[in-house]
Amino acid sequence: MECNSRAAGAKPTSMDSVLQPVTCSVIIPTRERPGPLRVTLDSLSQQTEQGFEVIVVVDGEDPQSRSLANSYKATFPLRWIFFPEHKGQATARNTGAGSAESEILIFLDDDTRPVPDWIHHHLKHHRANISRSALGVLGKVADLHANPPRSHTEQYLRESRNPVLAHFEGCLKNQSLEFGKVAAFGLNTSIPRKLFFDVGGFDPKLSSLDEDTDFGARLYDYGARFTFEPEALVHHHETKDPVAQHYAILRAAGKLDVYRRREKKQCNGRLQLLAQMHCGSPLRKLAHRTAWHAPWLFQLAGSLAHKATDASGSKRCFRLWYRATAAEYWQGLRAAGETVNSLRDLYPSRTPILMLHSVSAPTELHLKSLYISPERFTRFMEWLKSAGYASALPVDWDKRPANNRRVILTFDDAYDDFMTNAFPVLERLGFTATVFVVVDRIGKTNDWDEARGFKSRRLLSLDQIRELHRHGVHFGSHTLTHPWLTGAADHDLEREVRDSKLKLEDLLGAEVSSFAYPWGVADMRVRSAVARAGYKVAMTTQEGLNWSEDPLALKRTNVAEVDTLPEFVFKLATGRDLRQMTKAFLVRKGLYRAPEHAGQGGHRGGRDSDESTSEGPAGVVIPPAPGPGQ
Numbered sequence: 001m002e003c004n005s006r007a008a009g010a011k012p013t014s015m016d017s018v019l020q021p022v023t024c025s026v027i028i029p030t031r032e033r034p035g036p037l038r039v040t041l042d043s044l045s046q047q048t049e050q051g052f053e054v055i056v057v058v059d060g061e062d063p064q065s066r067s068l069a070n071s072y073k074a075t076f077p078l079r080w081i082f083f084p085e086h087k088g089q090a091t092a093r094n095t096g097a098g099s100a101e102s103e104i105l106i107f108l109d110d111d112t113r114p115v116p117d118w119i120h121h122h123l124k125h126h127r128a129n130i131s132r133s134a135l136g137v138l139g140k141v142a143d144l145h146a147n148p149p150r151s152h153t154e155q156y157l158r159e160s161r162n163p164v165l166a167h168f169e170g171c172l173k174n175q176s177l178e179f180g181k182v183a184a185f186g187l188n189t190s191i192p193r194k195l196f197f198d199v200g201g202f203d204p205k206l207s208s209l210d211e212d213t214d215f216g217a218r219l220y221d222y223g224a225r226f227t228f229e230p231e232a233l234v235h236h237h238e239t240k241d242p243v244a245q246h247y248a249i250l251r252a253a254g255k256l257d258v259y260r261r262r263e264k265k266q267c268n269g270r271l272q273l274l275a276q277m278h279c280g281s282p283l284r285k286l287a288h289r290t291a292w293h294a295p296w297l298f299q300l301a302g303s304l305a306h307k308a309t310d311a312s313g314s315k316r317c318f319r320l321w322y323r324a325t326a327a328e329y330w331q332g333l334r335a336a337g338e339t340v341n342s343l344r345d346l347y348p349s350r351t352p353i354l355m356l357h358s359v360s361a362p363t364e365l366h367l368k369s370l371y372i373s374p375e376r377f378t379r380f381m382e383w384l385k386s387a388g389y390a391s392a393l394p395v396d397w398d399k400r401p402a403n404n405r406r407v408i409l410t411f412d413d414a415y416d417d418f419m420t421n422a423f424p425v426l427e428r429l430g431f432t433a434t435v436f437v438v439v440d441r442i443g444k445t446n447d448w449d450e451a452r453g454f455k456s457r458r459l460l461s462l463d464q465i466r467e468l469h470r471h472g473v474h475f476g477s478h479t480l481t482h483p484w485l486t487g488a489a490d491h492d493l494e495r496e497v498r499d500s501k502l503k504l505e506d507l508l509g510a511e512v513s514s515f516a517y518p519w520g521v522a523d524m525r526v527r528s529a530v531a532r533a534g535y536k537v538a539m540t541t542q543e544g545l546n547w548s549e550d551p552l553a554l555k556r557t558n559v560a561e562v563d564t565l566p567e568f569v570f571k572l573a574t575g576r577d578l579r580q581m582t583k584a585f586l587v588r589k590g591l592y593r594a595p596e597h598a599g600q601g602g603h604r605g606g607r608d609s610d611e612s613t614s615e616g617p618a619g620v621v622i623p624p625a626p627g628p629g630q
């Protein structure tokens with residue numbers, strides 16, 4: 001519809017576009033679909049932007065596509081690459097990228113119609129990206145269904161995609177770290193050619209269902225920045241059978257998760273479901289194990305629910321069917337040769353990371369959830385020792401020790417009482433710790449808290465830091481000045497994150513590999529700066545254990561004066577206290593909305609729910625759906 005809105009007279013001629021410098025290369029993989037491909041190419045002739053080239057990669061030669069290539073008269077520079085045999089969409093896209101002549105690559109599918117300003121809206125972000133930072137632009141994909149739904153199941157399945165897409169777009173708009181769990185980068189995305197190859201392009205071992213999520217995850221891990229551009233709209237003609245597609249996605253997701261964990265050592269939120277076989281709530285574990293051992297039970301229930309949905313239109317039956325199909329995920333894993341026990345190797349150790357601040361008796365009530373008295377601290381540490389715990393460093397958060405009695409001790413802000421009240425206890429018990437330093441405030445005071453009416457406290461001096469370092473204490477960066485990084489301008493953000501690392505490394509003569517976000521707050525832009533600065537791990541203040549986390553958004557467990565010993569022991573096992581668990585449960589069920597910035601110390605993470613796996617209808621946990629346009 002929009003495609004024809006442009007006046008025919010304003011179309012660029014073939015000659016014009018040849019003379020224009022090439023600005024971007026549009027890459028279209030195709031396979032035996034000359035009809036839809038012609039529509040896609042026609043819509044590209046309507047683009048308001050000029051000077052782009054189009055590369056069509058025919059993934060397995062067929063006479064119809066060859067004939068289209070011979071007869072098609074393009075109004076833009078158009079090149080055809082023919083594979084004699086089918087090699088897969090990933091290889092087709094990579095080959096197109098390899099032969100691209102411009103700086104920016106845009107990926108399009110052969111069954112789409114972009115709006116006339118499509119290229120313009122992609123390129124405006126890359127043109128504005130003067131610093132040439134690693135930037136990926138994601139346009140909007142609107143599904144157009146060729147046929148009305150053939151059944152109630154199909155209709156509800158189509159509808160169930162809307163919240164998934166809304167979540168995907170919402171994460172991008174808010175620059176939320178949740179995007180790491182759903183990242184996908186394929187149809188209707190653009191990226192600098194150099195970045196594409198730096199990150200390694202699409203993985204040819206993956207099918208078209210998975211290559212986008214894998215590439216998106218790798219870009220995210222790399223620290224690329226993502227921008228969502230709704231004006232860069234592409235209409236996508238959906239012709240696949242959604243029910244069959246649903247089963248295929250589930251089965252493929254199981255195998256894919258194993259491949260990504262075992263072969264690629266990837267560790268991110270996508271693997272949450274995998275970990276739930278052992279780490280989820282008791283009810284979920286029971287459901288997963290039944291689905292694993294008795295898939296026929298789920299298949300039978302699913303088939304009955306499917307029939308009942310179509311016959312009655314009942315949404316309740318649909319949700320039942322949806323739940324039952326989740327068993328396909330585990331069947332995918334079984335087909336990949338996994339066992340319930342072998343899955344244990346696939347996710348991190350869940351070593352609790354404890355977060356402490358000042359080790360001094362809190363003088364005011366509101367500090368009791370932030371500070372801890374030396375007596376209580378000593379009692380907790382002695383308990384750890386007597387229970388057989390060893391200490392570890394943040395970079396070893398995912399290692400699996402022989403016995404799982406391990407803890408990571410972190411101290412934020414580097415108060416000088418660490419020297420007098422914490423270190424002697426740690427040294428006596430043989431524990432190591434990591435202290436996060438506000439580098440431009442070494443030897444000064446916590447002025448970031450003073451501005452909020454907190455009492456001024458002394459911070460460790462450089463001599464103290466050096467002495468502690470000689471005695472085996474590790475130091476991480478807590479920025480230069482403890483700012484709100486999410487609100488910082490780009491250059492300030494870079495300076496706070498990168499320069500604090502370099503300065504601290506100079507002061508210590510050792511590598512600084514860990515970072516703690518001030519106030520625990522981070523978004524994608526902040527995380528990206530941390531990734532690019534070269535940190536290996538970064539700490540939020542979100543509470544919980546890390547069993548499927550992004551290494552640059554690790555959860556911690558706050559330990560303070562308010563905790564009793566039984567509460568401390570409970571926290572070690574679960575990562576949070578009972579109150580927090582209840583809250584997380586209520587948030588998940590939609591019965592409680594967490595306030596934006598709660599907590600006296602202001603130290604809290606950007607996220608709140610522990611098991612925020614993608615949930616389908618009725619809270620059924622399903623593998624995160626692939627991104628747009630699948």
Ligand SMILES: [Zn+2]
Nearest residue numbers: 412413518519
């Ligand atoms: Zn802090």
